[in-house]
Amino acid sequence: xxxxxxxxxxxxxxxxxxxxRTFLEVQDDIEVVGEAADxxxxxxxxxELRPDVVLMDVKMPGMDGIDALRRLRELDxxxxxxxxxxxxxxxxxxxxxxxxAAGYVYKDVDPDALAGAIRSVHAGHILLQPEVAGxxxxxxxxxSGQGRGGSLTEREREVLGLIADGRSNREIARALVLxxxxxxxxxxxxxxxxxxxxxxQAALWAVRHGVTG
Numbered sequence: 001x002x003x004x005x006x007x008x009x010x011x012x013x014x015x016x017x018x019x020x021r022t023f024l025e026v027q028d029d030i031e032v033v034g035e036a037a038d039x040x041x042x043x044x045x046x047x048e049l050r051p052d053v054v055l056m057d058v059k060m061p062g063m064d065g066i067d068a069l070r071r072l073r074e075l076d077x078x079x080x081x082x083x084x085x086x087x088x089x090x091x092x093x094x095x096x097x098x099x100x101a102a103g104y105v106y107k108d109v110d111p112d113a114l115a116g117a118i119r120s121v122h123a124g125h126i127l128l129q130p131e132v133a134g135x136x137x138x139x140x141x142x143x144s145g146q147g148r149g150g151s152l153t154e155r156e157r158e159v160l161g162l163i164a165d166g167r168s169n170r171e172i173a174r175a176l177v178l179x180x181x182x183x184x185x186x187x188x189x190x191x192x193x194x195x196x197x198x199x200x201q202a203a204l205w206a207v208r209h210g211v212t213g
Contacts, residue, residue, distance in 0.1 A: 004031040005122045008051040008079070010042035010068070011035075012060040016107070020055060020084075023111045030118060039063030043071045051079050053122050056101070058085040058092055069099035080121045084114070097200050102166075103127030124166030126203050151193045157211055159186040163199055164206035 007030055009017045014037070021032045034049045036042035039056075040063040046054055054072075058065040069081055080102040085092070093104060102121040105114065120127045152160065155176075162172045169183045176183070187199070196202050205211075 004029050005053055005118060006031050006033045006049070006051040007118060008033060008042065008045055008049060008054045009035045010037075010039070010045075010054060010060075010065070011057040011084075012037050013057075016057075020114075024115070024118075027115050030115065039065055039068030039071075042068050043075070043077075046072060046077050046079050047075060050077075053118050054079045054081045055084045055118075056081050058083060058096060066095050066099050069096065069101060073100045080124075082117055082121050082127070084109070098198060124168070124171070126166055126200060152190065156186050156190050156193070159183060160190050160202060160206050161211050163187070163190075164203045164211060166203070 007024060009020050009032060011017050011020075017035050017037075021035070024030050024032050033051055034045050036045045038060045042054065042056065042065075043063070056065045056068060063071070065083065065085070072079065072081065081100065082103045082105065083096050083101045084105055084107055086107045096104060103117055103126065105117050105127070109117070117127050158176060159172055162175060167175065169180050169187065172178070173180045173183045178186075187202075190202055191197070194202065194205055196205060
């Protein structure tokens with residue numbers, strides 16, 4: 001299973017972790033490399049095991065999933081985090097995505113759909129439930145970013161399209177034959193010109209306005 005997607009399970013309910021492990025271990029291309037019962041342990045295990053994807057609950061004792069996400073980003077951990085939770089409120093969904101989650105699904109998701117979600121975020125895509133995407137799009141449309149796409153340079157539109165494809169700065173640099181530092185500058189300019197907060201908003205803006213890589 002050298003090429004399998006390495007997955008870390010972070011949930012405070014042992015029954016949930018056991019159920020996820022039981023299903024995922026029958027997938028030929030997915031390997032569960034570890035478990036954690038709270039956010040702090042999840043961060044430590046992610047640093048130790050270097051998984052490709054972390055399945056993260058939001059509400060946990062001690063450090064919750066959102067704080068764990070922020071900590072992983074601070075540590076520059078490359079794992080893609082897929083939120084798997086029973087909470088559907090906007091006050092939970094939006095902060096998780098702002099903290100760097102690559103996707104958000106509910107615990108009653110069909111098992112095959114969950115496996116597909118893991119493969120999707122591992123491939124670099126942003127995965128959202130339709131209603132979650134609607135929340136973020138409505139927020140983006142309410143901001144001053146709407147209608148400002150004309151201020152982007154041709155190169156910035158190329159970078160934005162690749163962000164929408166889920167590419168990292170390193171991958172964008174390779175695709176456009178640029179340095180990572182230059183790509184970071186372009187990303188900062190894009191966010192500033194469109195008055196957006198982060199890459200997730202930028203990706204949604206690009207999809208909404210037909211900017212593709």
